[in-house]
Amino acid sequence: MQIVVTLSHVPDTATKIKISSDRKSIDPAGVSFVINPYDEFAIEEGLRTKEKFGGNVIIVSYGNDGAKESIKKALAMGADKGILIKGDLNVDSLTVAKALATKISELKPDVVFCGKQSVDYDSSAVAQMLAELLNLPSISTVVSLEFSDGKLKAKREVEGGLEIVESTLPAIITAQKGLNEPRYASIKGIMAAKSKPIEEATFDASQNKLSVNELRLPDSKRKSRIFDSEDASISELVRLLREEAKVI
Amino acid sequence: MKFEGVDYYHIDDLLFDDEKMARNTIREFVDDKVLPIIEKHYREGTFPMHLVPEMAALGIFGATLPEKYGCAGLNNVAYGLLMQELERGDSGIRSFASVQSALTMYPIYTFGTEEQKDYWLPKLARGEKIGCFGLTEPDYGSNPGGMITRAEKVDGGFILNGTKMWITNGSIADVAVVWAKWNGVVHGFLVEKDFKGFSAPEMKGKHSLRASITSELVLDNVFVPDSHWLPNTQGLKSALMCLTQARYGIAWGVIGSAMVAYTTALDYAKSRIQFSRPIAGYQLIQAKLVWMLTEITKAQLLVLQLGRLKDQGKARYTHVSMAKRNNCEVALEICRVAREILGANGILDEYPIMRHSANLESVKTYEGTHEMHTLIVGEDITGIPAYE
Numbered sequence: 081m082q083i084v085v086t087l088s089h090v091p092d093t094a095t096k097i098k099i100s101s102d103r104k105s106i107d108p109a110g111v112s113f114v115i116n117p118y119d120e121f122a123i124e125e126g127l128r129t130k131e132k133f134g135g136n137v138i139i140v141s142y143g144n145d146g147a148k149e150s151i152k153k154a155l156a157m158g159a160d161k162g163i164l165i166k167g168d169l170n171v172d173s174l175t176v177a178k179a180l181a182t183k184i185s186e187l188k189p190d191v192v193f194c195g196k197q198s199v200d201y202d203s204s205a206v207a208q209m210l211a212e213l214l215n216l217p218s219i220s221t222v223v224s225l226e227f228s229d230g231k232l233k234a235k236r237e238v239e240g241g242l243e244i245v246e247s248t249l250p251a252i253i254t255a256q257k258g259l260n261e262p263r264y265a266s267i268k269g270i271m272a273a274k275s276k277p278i279e280e281a282t283f284d285a286s287q288n289k290l291s292v293n294e295l296r297l298p299d300s301k302r303k304s305r306i307f308d309s310e311d312a313s314i315s316e317l318v319r320l321l322r323e324e325a326k327v328i
Numbered sequence: 329m330k331f332e333g334v335d336y337y338h339i340d341d342l343l344f345d346d347e348k349m350a351r352n353t354i355r356e357f358v359d360d361k362v363l364p365i366i367e368k369h370y371r372e373g374t375f376p377m378h379l380v381p382e383m384a385a386l387g388i389f390g391a392t393l394p395e396k397y398g399c400a401g402l403n404n405v406a407y408g409l410l411m412q413e414l415e416r417g418d419s420g421i422r423s424f425a426s427v428q429s430a431l432t433m434y435p436i437y438t439f440g441t442e443e444q445k446d447y448w449l450p451k452l453a454r455g456e457k458i459g460c461f462g463l464t465e466p467d468y469g470s471n472p473g474g475m476i477t478r479a480e481k482v483d484g485g486f487i488l489n490g491t492k493m494w495i496t497n498g499s500i501a502d503v504a505v506v507w508a509k510w511n512g513v514v515h516g517f518l519v520e521k522d523f524k525g526f527s528a529p530e531m532k533g534k535h536s537l538r539a540s541i542t543s544e545l546v547l548d549n550v551f552v553p554d555s556h557w558l559p560n561t562q563g564l565k566s567a568l569m570c571l572t573q574a575r576y577g578i579a580w581g582v583i584g585s586a587m588v589a590y591t592t593a594l595d596y597a598k599s600r601i602q603f604s605r606p607i608a609g610y611q612l613i614q615a616k617l618v619w620m621l622t623e624i625t626k627a628q629l630l631v632l633q634l635g636r637l638k639d640q641g642k643a644r645y646t647h648v649s650m651a652k653r654n655n656c657e658v659a660l661e662i663c664r665v666a667r668e669i670l671g672a673n674g675i676l677d678e679y680p681i682m683r684h685s686a687n688l689e690s691v692k693t694y695e696g697t698h699e700m701h702t703l704i705v706g707e708d709i710t711g712i713p714a715y716e
């Protein structure tokens with residue numbers, strides 16, 4: 081099977097984000113970047129699919145040179161090859177989807193695994209746009225997956241329950257937490273990754289339609305008020321918390 | 329909680345990508361799999377056996393040995409970083425890996441026959457077999473050359489008699505690398521656990537390295553076939569070569585413990601308020617924190633250069649002694665100072681400090697005591713041995 085996994089190189093959710101002086105992007109200094117956690121489930125599913133049916137796992141990422149670090153980790157986990165499509169980072173989801181689609185269509189995949197969303201901008205849009213551009217069926221937020229007779233059966237999370245769907249191949253799957261437990265990159269895998277290729281491509285992002293005007297951090301000042309025991313408003317506050325906010 | 333490391337001097341910039349990646353993978357493993365369970369094992373005095381297959385799958389055992397034997401062919405700097413991360417979990421976990429890699433696989437690789445290597449190394453790498461290293465005896469610790477354990481040549485093999493003590497992994501090992509004198513010369517032998525006359529009772533009552541098994545090895549007329557003699561061992565020097573490998577890993581490993589102590593103390597000091605403000609705002613506390621970070625940074629630079637020398641084939645055993653001696657001592661002292669900063673909380677098992685501190689008491693003593701390493705470097709620079 082030709083298995084493609086998309087990978088996004090994102091700031092670690094545990095690091096403190098700072099905004100660059102242009103006020104439109106994240107200042108990468110001092111921020112550690114990781115594989116988008118949902119993409120880790122996608123990589124793991126790709127590897128397991130290969131282990132069952134044979135084939136190749138190819139990682140495709142749109143980003144800058146920094147993304148090579150995450151691609152290398154995916155290769156160390158066991159993927160066979162990486163492709164980095166270099167382009168401007170301040171682009172919209174559609175541009176990213178187009179960049180990925182150009183490469184992925186050349187690869188003629190049987191299945192494409194994506195994370196259900198990327199934890200940097202959280203648009204949850206690229207995979208579905210990619211499916212549209214490639215004219216493929218897509219199944220999102222998948223928590224379990226089975227291939228049989230050239231088809232796939234997937235369980236996906238829906239509000240308050242599970243939906244079980246079937247699709248022809250090729251198809252695009254977006255991975256939800258719970259799909260699997262991603263493996264560690266082993267030491268041998270890390271050594272083997274040194275000789276695995278990372279191909280570079282470029283994409284002309286000039287057709288980008290959506291642009292960021294400004295990024296802001298959430299207001300960090302706590303909007304709190306301290307009441308003292310004499311304060312007459314306490315009973316009013318308790319009433320509001322109970323009746324309006326319904327939290328107590 | 330993810331561990332971010334301690335890197336005041338951007339020492340990461342001196343590491344290659346694959347070295348950092350190897351470290352980070354073990355760092356994740358320790359955060360996910362070791363830290364949640366280690367206190368319980370420490371308290372109960374048990375080794376977490378269930379981690380062995382996982383450590384094997386990660387490729388930790390014999391990581392520097394060639395791929396031909398199922399190993400990763402890692403360089404020494406990356407290997408050191410693995411030891412650092414494992415010891416950040418617990419010295420007992422690092423000790424297991426050290427004994428398996430440096431004290432079992434290394435001697436088989438270095439002194440064994442091709443058949444011995446082909447048979448044992450892949451199994452030890454996969455964690456299907458566990459090894460131990462029997463050098464120390466009840467009456468011979470710092471001076472193992474005086475060992476009493478004897479090998480006598482008989483038809484088809486050897487008869488071994490003697491007692492070893494303080495042997496890490498002894499009771500859980502499938503194979504023991506036992507050092508014994510044959511005609512007055514020290515040789516290495518592979519003793520399997522079910523050989524007749526061999527037993528490995530566990531030693532109890534430790535206040536240190538509680539999540540590691542320590543045992544006696546009793547050899548009562550044990551027949552060891554010729555196939556289990558390590559033919560390329562040449563006296564005590566061969567045993568000491570193994571120790572040099574293990575000491576190298578320890579010099580890196582203890583930095584892991586020191587990092588935990590420092591970061592725990594720093595976080596605590598920033599949030600603990602006594603008198604009017606966080607204790608981190610008092611000069612006496614700052615002096616302690618600055619000292620800890622400075623010693624960690626020096627220790628990091630020491631082992632990094634040592635590792636580079638080792639990768640170039642230029643590291644001498646005396647270089648390793650200097651690093652083992654210094655890093656164990658400062659790591660232990662850093663734990664003690666961290667404990668002070670935490671006040672009474674420092675003695676609780678809610679914090680990892682007391683466990684690391686107690687562990688390092690062993691680590692400072694095993695693989696050559698602090699004093700022995702002083703004498704080794706002392707002899708090297710003066711030309712005068714001062715042991716006797």
Ligand SMILES: Cc1cc2nc3c(=O)[nH]c(=O)nc-3n(C[C@H](O)[C@H](O)[C@H](O)COP(=O)(O)OP(=O)(O)OC[C@H]3O[C@@H](n4cnc5c(N)ncnc54)[C@H](O)[C@@H]3O)c2cc1C
Nearest residue numbers: 461462463464469470494495496690694695696697699715
């Ligand atoms: C938890 C643990 C695990 C161990 N695992 C192993 C193992 O797997 N395999 C193994 O073979 N051994 C193992 N050891 C043994 C360890 O290597 C010895 O404990 C160590 O070599 C010291 O020997 P000793 O305890 O007999 O102390 P001794 O040699 O009796 O030393 C006692 C003190 O005297 C000092 N001293 C000795 N000679 C001199 C001198 N000439 N001048 C100045 N001071 C001197 C020492 O530095 C020390 O402070 C382990 C020990 C521990 C605690």
Ligand SMILES: Cc1cc2nc3c(=O)[nH]c(=O)nc-3n(C[C@H](O)[C@H](O)[C@H](O)COP(=O)(O)OP(=O)(O)OC[C@H]3O[C@@H](n4cnc5c(N)ncnc54)[C@H](O)[C@@H]3O)c2cc1C
Nearest residue numbers: 600601602603607610611612613668669670671672673675
């Ligand atoms: C086993 C045990 C038994 C105990 N039994 C009793 C008992 O029976 N009765 C009882 O009342 N208490 C008891 N204690 C409590 C003990 O007296 C306190 O732990 C001790 O006073 C220190 O307080 P602390 O632990 O809150 O540390 P903290 O006061 O929080 O101190 C933390 C660190 O900050 C340092 N520090 C604090 N202020 C400053 C400053 N201004 N400048 C510089 N450094 C500063 C301290 O020296 C210490 O290193 C016991 C403690 C233990 C561990």
